[in-house]
Structure formats: C-alpha cells, structure tokens
Amino acid sequence: MPVNPELVGREFPPTAPYLVGREKVREFARAVFADAPQHTDVAAAHALGFADVVAPPTFAMVIQDLTLQQLLGLEDSGIVLSRTIHAEQRFAYTRPIVAGDELTAKLTVTGIRAMGPAAMITSDAEIRDAAGEHVVTATAVLLVSDAPVENEEAAA
C-alpha cells in the first residue's frame, strides 16, 4: 500500500499531557553529552531565570514522538516503519522546555511528495504548555519507500 495522500490536512487529537521531570531532563542531557550546567544544575538554571533545569534542544523529540506514534498507528496511513527513514528534523522554539512543564502536542501532516516509488511526508508537531502557550514546533520529514529499505542510509 503506498502512502495515503489524504493524510495531508488531517486533524489529530492533542497528545496526553507529558510532565517533564527533572531527573528525565538530567538523564536526557547525559545521553546527548549536554554538559552545559543549566541542563543538570538547578541553581545554574535559576541564575538564568528558569524555574528548573533546562532541557537540551532536541528533548522536544520525546514529545514529538508521541505524535509520530499516532501517525504510524493509523490503519490507512500506508506508512511501514521498517521502510521509513528519518530524513530531516527541525525545531522552532518560542522558549526552551524546562522541568515542570506539562506539554501537549498536536500533529498536522503538512505535505506528502511522491519521489518515484517513495514518498516524503512532512509533519509538524506543535508543542504547547499547560497554559496553552507555544513552546516549540517540531518538524519531521520521513522518507517512506515502497520496497524494503536495503541501502546503508536506512533508518539513520
């Protein structure tokens, strides 16, 4: 089944609220070798005016991933995970994510472009805090091939 072109513009419900924990931010910071003190040291984060430790920029992927699960979970998407490559990723921030934030994300498929037997799917996950204020929009471009992925660039 090829990628369903009618996914463009489809509305997805907001994800369940995700409470960002201080130890989760520290764990993530360690995993991405983020050694700037505001990621792990509460006093350093306070000194910069933040309520708690500041998540590294790519932490937003943890929330975005909840929306991509919604997309992959659709019966009619035509997206097969084993044939999908993460081709591009972008984040546009209003502010950094901070421990204590309660975040929800809303997915929109903004474009599908056929590339021979493959399709490029672009989606935006708009991430907002408990007050409804914008925090970051995470944009993923997925390349879904029609045949099994067999080149060495798979699933980077």
Next chain:
Amino acid sequence: MNVGDIVAERTVHLTRESLVRYAGASGDFNPIHYRDDIATEVGLPGVLAHGMLTMGVASSVAVAALPSTARILDYGVRFARPVVVDPKTGADIAITAKVGAVDEAAVRIDLTVRFADTTVLVKAQLRVAADSL
C-alpha cells in the same frame, strides 16, 4: 561573533553503551540501534547511532561553548549518512561549530558532523537570538 569564527570543536566517542543510554532517555527502542542480528537482517552495515543522538550531541557541543544566556530560535538537520557503532571500538564523531551568518536578529551556527571522514549531517544549522549573546 563574525562569520567564519569557530565556536567549538570536539570529538565525541560513542559506544554501544551510549546508544542504549540514549534509547532509554529518549524512548526510541528501535532494535537497529542495539541488535546486530536485526541490523544485518534489514541490510544495514551494522548497529547505527540514532540520528537524533547525533543531532543532539552536535547541539550539545555548540550550546556548551555559547554564553549561558544564548536563546535558541531554531535548529534543523538533514540526516545524510549513518554512524555505524562498532561493538568493540565504538565510533568517533567529530563536530565543528562555526558562525555561518550574522544579521540583526540572529547568529547562525553551522555544524559540521563527520564520522570516518564522511559528513553525516547536512545543513545542520542552529540559530541563536542576537540579543541573547
């Protein structure tokens, strides 16, 4: 900051432990990032680092070198080549952060990320608000 200035340069050594740690921290448990048999089965040259781990390490190197007040406006990459992480010797990724453009609103940091002499991220750009530097 002026165009061409090198903000940071660092080589980060990734091991299989790094991949397992990132899987747990991020929630991305795709087995191609820790199981050789599955990586081979799907035609990969070996177990790969998560693209998002490479992207995250690259921004960590830049952020650690910027003033702590730096406010990131946006950050984007294209994933061009995989990073194969050997079970015994791991993988070294070499990151260079250079000022790519400066205007009134923002300083654009261009990140070069290389593994085994190939560029793994393309158009890796992180923009920082000029008034936060």
